[in-house]
Amino acid sequence: MSRLGTPDNPLYVAVVGSGPSGFYAVDALIKAGVEFRVNMFERLPVPYGLVRSGVAPDHPKLKQAIKVYARLAEAEQFNYIGNVTVGADISVDELRATHHAVILTCGAETDRRLGIPGEDLPGSYTATEFVGWYNGHPDYRDREFDLSHETAVIIGQGNVAADVSRILAKTVDELKHTDIAGHALDVLAESKIRNIYVIGRRGPAQAKFTSKELKEFGVLADCDPVIDADELALNPASEAELENTGNKKIYDLFCGLAGQEPAGRRRCIFTFLKSPREIIGEGRVERLLIEKNTLSGEPFRQSARGSGETFTLDTGIVFRSIGYHGIPMSGVPFDESRGVFSNEQGRVIQDGAVEHGLYTAGWIKRGPTGIIGTNKADSVETVRLLMEDLDSLDTGENRNGVAGCYEILDRRNIRHINFADWKKIDAAEINRGEPAGKPREKYTYVNEMLALLDRA
Amino acid sequence: MTTIVTDNCKDCRYTDCVAVCPVECFHYDDQMLYIDPEVCIDCSACLPECPVEAIYEEDDLPEDKFEWIEINAEKSKELPVITDTMDPLPGADERKAALGF
Numbered sequence: 001m002s003r004l005g006t007p008d009n010p011l012y013v014a015v016v017g018s019g020p021s022g023f024y025a026v027d028a029l030i031k032a033g034v035e036f037r038v039n040m041f042e043r044l045p046v047p048y049g050l051v052r053s054g055v056a057p058d059h060p061k062l063k064q065a066i067k068v069y070a071r072l073a074e075a076e077q078f079n080y081i082g083n084v085t086v087g088a089d090i091s092v093d094e095l096r097a098t099h100h101a102v103i104l105t106c107g108a109e110t111d112r113r114l115g116i117p118g119e120d121l122p123g124s125y126t127a128t129e130f131v132g133w134y135n136g137h138p139d140y141r142d143r144e145f146d147l148s149h150e151t152a153v154i155i156g157q158g159n160v161a162a163d164v165s166r167i168l169a170k171t172v173d174e175l176k177h178t179d180i181a182g183h184a185l186d187v188l189a190e191s192k193i194r195n196i197y198v199i200g201r202r203g204p205a206q207a208k209f210t211s212k213e214l215k216e217f218g219v220l221a222d223c224d225p226v227i228d229a230d231e232l233a234l235n236p237a238s239e240a241e242l243e244n245t246g247n248k249k250i251y252d253l254f255c256g257l258a259g260q261e262p263a264g265r266r267r268c269i270f271t272f273l274k275s276p277r278e279i280i281g282e283g284r285v286e287r288l289l290i291e292k293n294t295l296s297g298e299p300f301r302q303s304a305r306g307s308g309e310t311f312t313l314d315t316g317i318v319f320r321s322i323g324y325h326g327i328p329m330s331g332v333p334f335d336e337s338r339g340v341f342s343n344e345q346g347r348v349i350q351d352g353a354v355e356h357g358l359y360t361a362g363w364i365k366r367g368p369t370g371i372i373g374t375n376k377a378d379s380v381e382t383v384r385l386l387m388e389d390l391d392s393l394d395t396g397e398n399r400n401g402v403a404g405c406y407e408i409l410d411r412r413n414i415r416h417i418n419f420a421d422w423k424k425i426d427a428a429e430i431n432r433g434e435p436a437g438k439p440r441e442k443y444t445y446v447n448e449m450l451a452l453l454d455r456a
Numbered sequence: 457m458t459t460i461v462t463d464n465c466k467d468c469r470y471t472d473c474v475a476v477c478p479v480e481c482f483h484y485d486d487q488m489l490y491i492d493p494e495v496c497i498d499c500s501a502c503l504p505e506c507p508v509e510a511i512y513e514e515d516d517l518p519e520d521k522f523e524w525i526e527i528n529a530e531k532s533k534e535l536p537v538i539t540d541t542m543d544p545l546p547g548a549d550e551r552k553a554a555l556g557f
Contacts, residue, residue, distance in 0.1 A: 062498070065497055067479070210500065212515075246504070372499055373502070376476055376477070377475040377476050
């Protein structure tokens with residue numbers, strides 16, 4: 001038989017997940033110059049992962065990354081299999097049996113926990129739930145967020161914390177022409193929240209916001225950023241960290257915000273060197289017990305330690321945004337401590353041995369770090385390894401890619417949709433957003449999406 | 457708001473930025489790279505990748521580099537897109553050292 005990856009013997013690849021990492025893997029396969037076919041599996045009918053359901057609705061430019069993915073999806077080697085959950089509707093082993101290689105790019109789908117008492121009280125939420133809800137992700141469509149209290153607390157100072165705070169801070173007028181889900185806009189319109197605390201474990205020199213995100217807080221219609229000037233005092237190690245231009249930019253922005261007189265209806269209070277110790281309340285969140293921290297250690301490696309000094313803050317709603325964590329998939333070795341599939345540079349490994357033909361890329365490979373583009377370099381690395389392994393991949397006879405998968409799915413009566421189906425959903429969403437001046441009004445229930453296709 | 461490649465790139469052209477660009481907005485000639493402002497999504501992933509700090513967000517662009525906004529917009533229209541990293545130009549490391557990096 002001719003070599004794998006040639007016209008007589010094309011390489012069959014399954015990509016699990018249709019977010020950035022999945023599409024960059026497809027891009028890397030195209031650029032690798034081999035003859036291949038790829039089946040991309042997505043558990044929702046709709047593609048694009050966190051670019052659709054993570055990127056904030058008021059950041060439309062970032063979402064234009066989708067244009068690149070839509071173009072890749074037109075490649076003749078590409079096939080989209082939506083509404084199919086790998087690990088439930090079809091197993092990883094079945095994908096491995098029907099393809100030469102499987103690349104898992106299913107992201108980090110849950111939040112890290114604080115590990116403090118009261119974390120599961122009603123009124124204590126994860127950033128993931130809230131972000132998924134306002135972005136119309138079907139998993140979070142029916143979540144209810146009680147925004148009737150005056151004070152909300154966000155734990156964490158990274159880009160997701162910034163998104164959650166900003167969405168709470170914005171007026172309906174600032175959001176109504178975005179692709180925010182209609183159900184979320186209705187609830188946000190009734191929000192009574194006036195104080196939004198954004199709590200960081202470490203200091204202003206270590207906050208993980210980008211300068212661009214921070215600047216957005218300076219131009220809100222009815223909310224003012226507030227920082228207590230005393231909180232901007234730095235220890236010598238933090239002073240040293242300002243040599244890094246990125247940290248310095250953020251710190252200078254914080255300094256510029258400090259001491260400004262708030263004029264708007266809402267305030268977004270950035271506060272540092274504090275950790276939540278307990279979420280307290282009778283049947284629901286009523287207040288938060290907070291401990292003040294001190295920093296110790298070398299510059300850029302400082303860690304926060306509790307000082308023993310505590311205080312309480314009355315609040316009705318707490319969001320934790322301290323990082324994501326992957327969830328295991330049946331048939332794939334999982335590194336519980338890191339929340340990723342066990343792997344070396346993208347080759348999945350089990351007890352130190354390579355799982356032939358099984359690869360991973362993106363957040364579920366390296367952990368939830370970096371931004372959209374970071375995943376491109378990551379997927380390129382994984383596909384480079386796949387190409388190195390090309391001659392050692394199992395080329396057993398029954399590897400027939402899409403036909404084999406469809407046969408399995410059809411036997412189980414699993415409804416699967418293709419990219420042309422998605423384009424119908426896409427067009428309908430854009431269409432129904434138009435009257436309200438929105439770029440789209442997303443469908444937020446899977447059965448709505450499928451019903452639309454039945455009518456089309 | 458856009459993102460701009462400036463003169464530090466000239467004669468270096470390390471292309472580390474290209475590896476992380478999610479939208480293929482970089483274009484190139486035999487001297488340096490340029491960003492197409494209509495394709496760039498302002499994610500800033502490229503900024504920390506540049507070994508000679510040639511890339512700026514428009515907000516942070518020093519006044520003496522304002523001309524590069526126009527240059528990026530014009531050059532990117534007529535030059536080919538770069539889709540993959542390339543070797544730096546000969547002498548790039550010397551140029552980098554001369555720039556103080």
